[in-house]
Amino acid sequence: MTVPADWPTTAEAARAEQERLRPLVVPEGPEPPRRPGTLIAGVDVAYDDERDVVAAAAVLLDYATLDVVEQATAVGRVAFPYLPGLLAFRELPAVLDALARLTRTPDLVVCDGYGLAHPRRLGLASHLGVHTGLPTLGIAKNPFTFTHQPPGDHRGAWTPLLDGPDPVGRALRTRQGVKPVFLSVGHRIGLDEATAVTLALTPAYRLPETTRQADSLCRRALATTTPAP
DNA sequence: GCGACAG
DNA sequence: ATCTTGTCGC
Numbered sequence A: 001m002t003v004p005a006d007w008p009t010t011a012e013a014a015r016a017e018q019e020r021l022r023p024l025v026v027p028e029g030p031e032p033p034r035r036p037g038t039l040i041a042g043v044d045v046a047y048d049d050e051r052d053v054v055a056a057a058a059v060l061l062d063y064a065t066l067d068v069v070e071q072a073t074a075v076g077r078v079a080f081p082y083l084p085g086l087l088a089f090r091e092l093p094a095v096l097d098a099l100a101r102l103t104r105t106p107d108l109v110v111c112d113g114y115g116l117a118h119p120r121r122l123g124l125a126s127h128l129g130v131h132t133g134l135p136t137l138g139i140a141k142n143p144f145t146f147t148h149q150p151p152g153d154h155r156g157a158w159t160p161l162l163d164g165p166d167p168v169g170r171a172l173r174t175r176q177g178v179k180p181v182f183l184s185v186g187h188r189i190g191l192d193e194a195t196a197v198t199l200a201l202t203p204a205y206r207l208p209e210t211t212r213q214a215d216s217l218c219r220r221a222l223a224t225t226t227p228a229p
Numbered sequence B: 001g002c003g004a005c006a007g
Numbered sequence C: 001a002t003c004t005t006g007t008c009g010c
Helices: A011-024 A087-100 A124-132 A191-200 A209-224
Strands: A039-048 A053-062 A068-077 A108-112 A136-140 A158-163 A166-172 A181-187
Touching: A011 A124, A039 A087, A039 A209, A053 A087, A053 A209, A068 A087, A068 A209, A087 A124, A108 A124, A108 A209, A124 A136, A124 A181, A136 A191, A158 A181, A166 A191, A181 A191
Parallel strands: A039 A108, A108 A136
Antiparallel strands: A039 A053, A053 A068, A136 A181, A158 A166, A166 A181
């Protein structure tokens, strides 16, 4: 894994970079990418802060069957500390490397975290979208600093995720009686489409198959990694 | 000033 | 994210 030479080192530089990237995000998109053969990518990252090692995984799923059709990983050094609001600077170098190792281009990339739902409207999924030019979507497990009313108990029920008065995403119930997931648009996709995709990716579990597969893969990659000589 | 805070 | 065993329930 190679961290770009100009990658931000400080929180101040990272925030400045976000200001530069924000106008480039396209938080809406055309209709569903549901033609036969549509490929959905899932990405995730695991850490071993003791050894300063990071492992990223990118998996490609067939949107119709949810079968994994390709996998790739990337291992390297941690590029940035975890700071709420700056997660992208920690995860992106490894994620971009893993994605680049796929032989096919996904129609959509699903991230573990947020997109528009971000203090400065530029979460991990937004960054990834701008860097790759691909449609991206963020699906998080926690409401972060945002508020919401509990959605109805049935699968498919949702309520707005709010940053003060601003709707920034949705709390979506993917399994009846189970805590919702929190989604927001990244790049080149709209919220309704993001909701439909999320439901399509959760036929059996609360979390989408993309993140389940990517999570499993990056953990295996991290466990398998031997300290560099 | 202090605590909260995606992963 | 990560540290971590058993345990309640379908």
